[in-house]
Amino acid sequence: MVLPALSVLSTVLVDVALIMVVSKLLGRLMAQVGQPPVIGEILGGIALGPSLLGAVLPASQSLLFPAPVLEQLNLLAQLGLILFMFLIGLEVQPEQLRGRVPLASRVSLVGVLLPLLLGILLGLALEQVAPDLLPHQNMVTGSLFMGTAMAITAFPVLARILKERGLLAIPLGQLVITCAAIDDILGWLLLAGVISFSHSGSLAGAWPALLLTGLWALVLLVGLRPLMARLERHYRRKRQLDPALLALVLAGAILSAIVTEMTGVHYIFGAFLFGLALPRYGPLQRRLQLQTEQLVVTLLLPIFFAISGLRTTVSVLQGPTMLLALGAVLVVAIGGKYLGCWGVARLAGLPAREAQAVGWLMNTRGLTELVVLNVGLSLGVIGPALFTVMVMMALITTAMAGPLLGRLGYGRIGARSPQTPLPPATL
């Protein structure tokens, strides 16, 4: 075998190529069976890790992913994640909120609070009965984190599902996409709270980080608005993406990511906020997406999935404790989100079928959940076994939306038009 002779750089390059191909081909396969491609990409990452490749060829892990190589891959994954979160922020369309806010905010709020509370309770219970899963020293942080992880809805995946099924054209889809946008913001706020709480260990200690981050958000969204508008005007005048302009925008996203990491939250928030701060609906936004998204989503983001997959060991899912834990997580995640959303929708007078669709759709956790879980794992809030359980939950809640919608009669209505800009193609 030729691999042992490869240098660190060559091994990193082999890994990048391998990860890209495996995740995109599995993503494509999933798309062909009517599932979101993100399922395939997560599965691809898991397949390259100890769960499959490592189980079949144990030597593969030390050959392909030795420590110095992993460190380099992690840099690429973080860079990819930062740029991706920037693109996600760039894509948020506040106009989608207009008019539908009253009902959507109630659905969102209850749909976040119910799984949050149930997740906190489950976290506290796990700390008692299975301290291996959720170490006792992180008691409050651990249960807060479990709650947050349960409350997630993945905006990008959901947007794609709704678009592909032609549901964005009907009130159901418009309601759900509005709820998902609110959930997205609520989810990131919760995560920011948990992270700063985990650093300080107390609610009082968590405030400065959140306050600083809030201040930075104000600087970006209000203070720098005139500057951002100038960027847009500059672009409209030139009618092409000046390399210096692109460099400034990308550097801004990266520096904003570092600011929020330094305030004690996480890189991803700053990158997301910077995307949010750029002018919406203009040609600059579309151009930025066109010329950066594909490479970020094809070359860099799959490395993030692979790193998640390397941290996932499906074989831990055996024995009564683990299976019970998985079952409990699924019940809380699915049940909490479904009951919260469905209940409010029914109370507001939505027909049964539509309320059920809202409940299933809002369960989609996709990539957002994976980002949250990796943060939790690297903070030491959850251990590797619980990480694996939660990754399974993310996969299952994302994969079940399609078939359940089909059973409710919301099949694939029409192909999406190639003209309308799509959310990132992988998700």
Add this chain to the structure above:
Amino acid sequence: MVLPALSVLSTVLVDVALIMVVSKLLGRLMAQVGQPPVIGEILGGIALGPSLLGAVLPASQSLLFPAPVLEQLNLLAQLGLILFMFLIGLEVQPEQLRGRVPLASRVSLVGVLLPLLLGILLGLALEQVAPDLLPHQNMVTGSLFMGTAMAITAFPVLARILKERGLLAIPLGQLVITCAAIDDILGWLLLAGVISFSHSGSLAGAWPALLLTGLWALVLLVGLRPLMARLERHYRRKRQLDPALLALVLAGAILSAIVTEMTGVHYIFGAFLFGLALPRYGPLQRRLQLQTEQLVVTLLLPIFFAISGLRTTVSVLQGPTMLLALGAVLVVAIGGKYLGCWGVARLAGLPAREAQAVGWLMNTRGLTELVVLNVGLSLGVIGPALFTVMVMMALITTAMAGPLLGRLGYGRIGARSPQTPLPPATL
């Protein structure tokens, strides 16, 4: 100062943002004074290194570029270079050769051989009089390398200069672009020879590496042609860039780069060959360029310039030996290339003014030279001082083309049309 508290990852990210902005803003400044942007990007890299930032703020180098950070930056630079060489290969247009080959090949050949021979002689002389610059143990390799470095013409920079001045529409420009394309291939062949020679230490030992690389080129350019044509048909049918297709193409470029590294040449050749092997003039080629080039050229490639700049110490250019060496290098590089090209052009009956323009244009060394020099430095064929001398030569030969053309009356004829696809925007 807040920098010391930053993690490796944050420092790498700060560097990436800083490098991107400095190099693109300087590149833009250069474009505004009528110089190729690549001059600004190289200067930006030098400014961040020991020559300027390190001289003014010595602490900056250990804060911004400590060893573990440099290692990570180097990965990004290499990945950028590989993807960039792939894009360069993708851009070669063999049709440009048609019809103009007889004269162009003579101009190219003499324009490569003369500086090659003079460079070898200069190398041998330097080994005698200044062994610090060119270590004696690499005697043959060192002089072969000097010859190769003198013989370079930078196709991408030249293409851009010709296009910006509207010269591609007249026979002079068409002749020069054809010569540059031939020079490009000759230059890479020479470099491949020098690298395999430096590994084996003898001409006989260099053959296997070249033979294997040649075989790989045949596999790609002939053996895989049907497969490549299928990619193009697949793309035409879908009319959008399937993420799986993009992943396959990029993975192919990366794996091809590793193959040529393993045959004993260098990553860059395999990436270039893979670009060359993809179908020309089709929509797939344009789409690949549109969706990958900007990010590669804005985010990753400037890191390559910065790493070159960190290896450059302008302050070594003092004392009679160094200034004599710089003078000799400039005389050989400029004189050899100019006389070779101008002479053949005159002999073929070109008017004096056109022959002079050919001589000055073919002197443009730009990015290609920097790639060659970095290979030489990392192989230990040249030392850091000679590296700096040669970088200066690359800058001067690239910067002088514009003013000299202006004096010959080939001013900026017309702005380039935004419709025609351009060579990478930085170069």
